[in-house]
Structure formats: C-alpha cells, structure tokens
Amino acid sequence: EAGVAQSPRYKIIEKRQSVAFWCNPISGHATLYWYQQILGQGPKLLIQFQNNGVVDDSQLPKDRFSAERLKGVDSTLKIQPAKLEDSAVYLCASSSYRGNSYEQYFGPGTRLTVT
Amino acid sequence: GESVGLHLPTLSVQEGDNSIINCAYSNSASDYFIWYKQESGKGPQFIIDIRSNMDKRQGQRVTVLLNKTVKHLSLQIAATQPGDSAVYFCAENMNTGFQKLVFGTGTRLLVSP
Numbered sequence: 001e002a003g004v005a006q007s008p009r010y011k012i013i014e015k016r017q018s019v020a021f022w023c024n025p026i027s028g029h030a031t032l033y034w035y036q037q038i039l040g041q042g043p044k045l046l047i048q049f050q051n052n053g054v055v056d057d058s059q060l061p062k063d064r065f066s067a068e069r070l071k072g073v074d075s076t077l078k079i080q081p082a083k084l085e086d087s088a089v090y091l092c093a094s095s096s097y098r099g100n101s102y103e104q105y106f107g108p109g110t111r112l113t114v115t
Numbered sequence: 116g117e118s119v120g121l122h123l124p125t126l127s128v129q130e131g132d133n134s135i136i137n138c139a140y141s142n143s144a145s146d147y148f149i150w151y152k153q154e155s156g157k158g159p160q161f162i163i164d165i166r167s168n169m170d171k172r173q174g175q176r177v178t179v180l181l182n183k184t185v186k187h188l189s190l191q192i193a194a195t196q197p198g199d200s201a202v203y204f205c206a207e208n209m210n211t212g213f214q215k216l217v218f219g220t221g222t223r224l225l226v227s228p
Contacts, residue, residue, distance in 0.1 A: 042218025
C-alpha cells in the first residue's frame with residue numbers, strides 16, 4: 001500500500017511569514033495526526049483528527065497554528081505568522097485499528113527552517 | 116534549544132553484538148508501548164509494540180521488555196547490523212480513550228562494521 005505523503009519536503013521562510021503543509025494519509029485510515037519534531041527530540045503531537053473531526057488539539061499553539069481535514073482525507077497544517085522556534089520537522093501520521101493495536105504510519109516529514 | 120538536539124544519548128556497538136536501548140516512561144496508566152526507528156531524513160518506522168498486560172514480546176531480531184514496577188521499557192536487538200544505525204524512540208499510549216502517543220527523547224544507535 002502507498003505510504004503517507006507529505007509536501008513540501010523542505011521549506012525556508014522568514015519569521016512572520018506564513019507557511020502551509022499538506023498531508024495525504026494512507027487510504028482508508030480514519031485517524032490522522034500532525035506532530036512537531038524539534039532537532040534531537042521525539043515527535044510531539046500537535047493535533048489529531050478522527051475522520052474530519054478534531055479529537056485532540058491540546059498542544060496546538062492556536063494563536064498561530066491551524067489545521068483542517070476537509071472531507072476526512074487530506075489535511076493541511078498552517079503556521080501564521082511563523083517564529084524562529086517553529087523551525088522543526090512536521091510529521092504527518094495516519095492509523096487504523098487492526099487487531100488490538102493502532103499502528104501509526106508516518107510520512108517523511110516537512111523540514112521547516114524559519115530565519 | 117538546538118544544542119540539546121546535538122546531545123542525544125548514543126550507543127555505539129560493533130556489528131554482530133547485541134544492543135540494548137532503554138527508556139523510562141512517565142504514566143503508570145499507559146496501556147500500550149511502541150518502539151520506533153528513525154533514520155536520517157525519514158519519519159519514524161514502527162518496530163515492535165507491547166501491551167501493559169505483558170512483560171516481554173519478541174519479534175524478528177528484536178525483543179521488548181516492560182517493567183511496570185519501575186516504569187521502564189527496553190529494546191534488545193540481536194546481532195546488530197550497520198543497517199540498524201538510527202535513532203530509536205519509545206512511545207507510550209496515554210490511555211485517554213483514543214490513541215495518544217507521547218514519545219521519549221530518543222537514543223542514537225551507531226553500529227560499526
């Protein structure tokens with residue numbers, strides 16, 4: 001099966017600019033996640049969707065970050081305006097329930113550099 | 116900050132040795148634990164998982180041990196190969212009614228031929 005697709009792979013912007021990332025999950029996966037991974041750290045969950053509804057956005061900085069998953073398939077994550085500390089890899093993952101586990105499949109990520 | 120990222124715990128082993136990577140988790144109510152492997156420029160890749168009602172699970176060349184008493188998880192890799200070189204993360208599911216993974220800080224495994 002095709003994996004999780006993300007674009008762009010790399011993005012460099014200046015602080016205070018806006019940026020958007022796109023994710024296409026594995027076909028049929030109801031749950032979609034956006035993570036932020038700062039260099040040398042583990043991924044941190046930003047937002048989780050179940051179909052097109054938000055399940056958890058408790059760690060999303062809502063003053064500048066927004067995400068949507070229209071039609072319950074693709075998703076976009078936006079940052080406006082960006083800050084230097086937003087420099088990180090943004091990972092998208094998707095999962096479905098199989099057997100008794102929810103294995104999450106990750107995309108390759110988008111590396112964002114804010115200058 | 117950026118300097119923290121340059122100081123990942125690192126385990127260096129020789130090809131053919133067995134590797135043991137350790138992880139401490141935080142939530143005694145976590146019901147599910149996963150080990151991920153992340154190679155440079157790629158997303159994390161699932162290796163093996165274990166539920167909280169188990170203390171050991173084996174896969175191909177990998178074994179995960181869970182000690183709930185001290186909230187400790189370990190990943191054992193048998194006959195380590197250069198292709199095993201990567202950063203390894205443990206993750207715990209916070210058992211909030213839906214899957215919510217919290218990742219540890221990671222360990223870099225370096226395998227020399």
